[in-house]
Amino acid sequence: MTNRLTAIRTSIQQLEDSSAVFLDAWQRNPPELDQASDASMEAMVHLDHIVNDILRARDDAKTIGNFKGSDLAQELRKFCGLASSSVTRAQQEALVTVGPGNGSLPFKGQPLKMERLLNKIKHRISDLSNFRVGNKGEHIFVISVNKPNHQPDSIVEFIIGDFCSHCSRISAILERY
Numbered sequence: 001m002t003n004r005l006t007a008i009r010t011s012i013q014q015l016e017d018s019s020a021v022f023l024d025a026w027q028r029n030p031p032e033l034d035q036a037s038d039a040s041m042e043a044m045v046h047l048d049h050i051v052n053d054i055l056r057a058r059d060d061a062k063t064i065g066n067f068k069g070s071d072l073a074q075e076l077r078k079f080c081g082l083a084s085s086s087v088t089r090a091q092q093e094a095l096v097t098v099g100p101g102n103g104s105l106p107f108k109g110q111p112l113k114m115e116r117l118l119n120k121i122k123h124r125i126s127d128l129s130n131f132r133v134g135n136k137g138e139h140i141f142v143i144s145v146n147k148p149n150h151q152p153d154s155i156v157e158f159i160i161g162d163f164c165s166h167c168s169r170i171s172a173i174l175e176r177y
Contacts, residue, residue: 008053008171011046012164018043019139019160026101027133043160044126050167051121057174058115071173080166081117081158082109089152092144095130103130103142105155112156114166120145120156134159 022039025032058076061067084091084105091106098104112120121143128144139160147153 004053004057005171005174008050008167008174011049011053012167012171015043015046015050015160016164018046019164023133023137023139047121051118054167054170054174055118055122057177061177066177072170072177075166075170075173076115076118077113078166079111080114080163081112081120081156083112083116083120083154083156084109085154087144087152087155092125092128092152092155095128095142095144095155098130100130101132103132103140103157105142105157109155109157112158114170117156117158117163120154124156138162 018039022036022043025035025039058067058072061070061072067073082105084107087106094106095103124143124145130142132140132142134140140157141160142155142157144155145153
């Protein structure tokens with residue numbers, strides 16, 4: 001578990017760093033698109049690593065009977081994003097056609113618990129995503145998600161900084177396992 005914890009912590013820090021580099025490159029005048037693109041690709045690697053390791057730790061805790069009622073279970077039940085469900089493929093594709101930096105939910109989203117968010121991130125459609133910079137300068141990632149039968153499921157958004165903070169709390173809990 002120690003190697004996994006070190007890897008999660010490192011990936012969280014690298015996701016935060018990649019997000020900061022991305023935002024800096026995007027907000028320059030003119031934007032540094034190559035640098036933003038490179039930072040975005042790096043961020044996705046770290047995002048996937050974090051998601052996979054936390055879901056694996058959850059599954060391990062369930063297997064050995066340590067999950068139900070645990071601090072980990074409680075942390076995974078906290079809200080960490082918004083989801084617009086029952087979307088169409090056209091709404092998912094519109095995430096790209098609106099242009100970079102203009103990603104948003106097609107209609108008001110419902111709060112999304114961390115465990116569901118992790119699964120949505122894991123099953124996102126990588127080429128149907130976008131972002132925006134929030135009013136407070138936060139990096140908001142917006143993703144399309146399909147159902148297992150490849151039909152449109154939802155569009156989800158979450159703030160990268162909040163996600164990283166939440167994952168850091170989960171990492172601290174995993175230290176005790």
